[in-house]
Amino acid sequence: MSEKEIGKGRTLTFEILKYTPSDPESKPHFATYRLEETPGMTLFIALNMIREEQDPDLSFDFVCRAGICGSCGMMVNGKPLLACRTLTKDYPKGVIRLMPMPAFELLKDLSVNTGRWMNGMSKRVESWIHRSKERDISVLEERVEPEIAERTFELDRCIECGICVASCATALMRHDFVGAVGLNRIARFYVDPHDERSDEDFYELIGDDNGIFGCMALMACEDHCPKKLPLQEKIAFMRRKMASIK
Amino acid sequence: MRDYIYGYFGISVEGRRSSKPALLDRLQSISGLILALFIVGHIFFTSSILLGKDAMYAETKLFEGTAFLDKPQPIVVSFAVLIIFSIFILHAALAMRKFPVRYREYRVLYTHAATLSHLETKLWIVQALSGFLMFFLASVHLYLMLTIPDKIGPYASSDRIYSDRMWILYALLMIMVIVHAMVGLYRLYLKWGIASDPNPRRSRKVLKMVMITAILLLSVLGYSALATYMRIGYEHRESYGERYLPGNGIVKGDME
């Protein structure tokens, strides 16, 4: 089908998981909605139209609509994606099945609590600068070579969408696995010259089978991260560092 | 006392974590690496039968130690098998820590692999499953080579494969070990990377192709060799048990 024809409005079929775990009456099931496609339609637009016109009870999360806030991750025909960055025209069959991301606490329908998970992860990997001397905020920070700063910024691009966790079979099987987002966070502080933690200190945080050694290199994080973070490279790097602890 | 403290609380008396998980992770990968390199060599050596009976005969004698002993000693083979068997058991013990062990784990893994359409996730299942099956298949083979190292040769092996029906086991084991080992080598790269690699994403693409090519080539080689042993075993079925002697004829019994 050419783009023009699609623009004319084929009818899309959405199968969306509906379930409210907190409601004892609620049973998980797929609800089907039909919707006419409009040019440039994203899942964000489609879901809003469904909610406005067909099912005001449908729950899903969005904030920025631009792939920045990381709140709209969901399983789209089995693949974890940012719904605001996903175009309906990329589904030539016109059937789109939406499920909430597994691995996270399900709130309702497509809404999951990634925030709580990310919070736990941040505490677990002690996601803050560790330094021995108190910082005097009245003086400028020590200068960092732009090239080194760039390395930190590169890894700081993570939006905590949780897609790497939802795509990872290891994380789905082993709920206490720290996940790519956690390992990336460690790698970020590892390269940051402001952080004084040693290899041994990092080992205390991720040196076990729930941490770096739990990774089985399935590469689903690397292949699904919407920010294209170098997860393959950085996780391997952390593994080399952590495995050489004596 | 230290062991009690670590055993129960997972923390050393210095308040530090154990370095054992790091050691186990290294050992798992190193044992896998040794086994995978061994298996590539193994497939090439057993394929010497494709060059003829004399080539394979000469090679078995070499492995029985003629390079450094005056007389072939099959016990040399037993000894080598014992080492490989030990590494195999070590590797299996370490790698099975990663298996899905509970029904829920298995269930979510299966569902995820079926819906995600992601090659490496599927390949991991293939690796876990082939690893599991090798507990049984490879153990039978290793035990035989350990206990009857003197019965390896162009006719002895062919008789075992054809008349003793070991071909069933070998046909299954072959694909398991080839796929498991080649995916394993690819996984080693993904897990550990290469420190000086300027473009890991490109290397991954290249190595994925190398893996697929290696699986195909080794399969062709391995199954051709197996077919050749089958043919020799079939032709030799009436003289089952008779041993091969190179060039100047055939000797009855185990005299070689």
Ligand code: HEM
């Ligand atoms: C009963 C026998 C075996 C079992 C149960 C087994 C199981 C496994 C499993 C589950 C993995 C994946 C580990 C992970 O993702 O962390 C693995 C990795 C690997 N296996 Fe095996 N395997 C067996 C035998 C073999 C053999 C015979 C070879 C070689 C010929 C081999 C070579 C490898 C390699 C190279 C790896 C990658 C190493 C790594 O991931 O650390 N394995 N094995």
Ligand code: SF4
């Ligand atoms: S690493 Fe990528 S996939 Fe994972 S949370 Fe961050 S942005 Fe999302």
Ligand code: FES
């Ligand atoms: S709504 Fe912010 S990333 Fe999609």
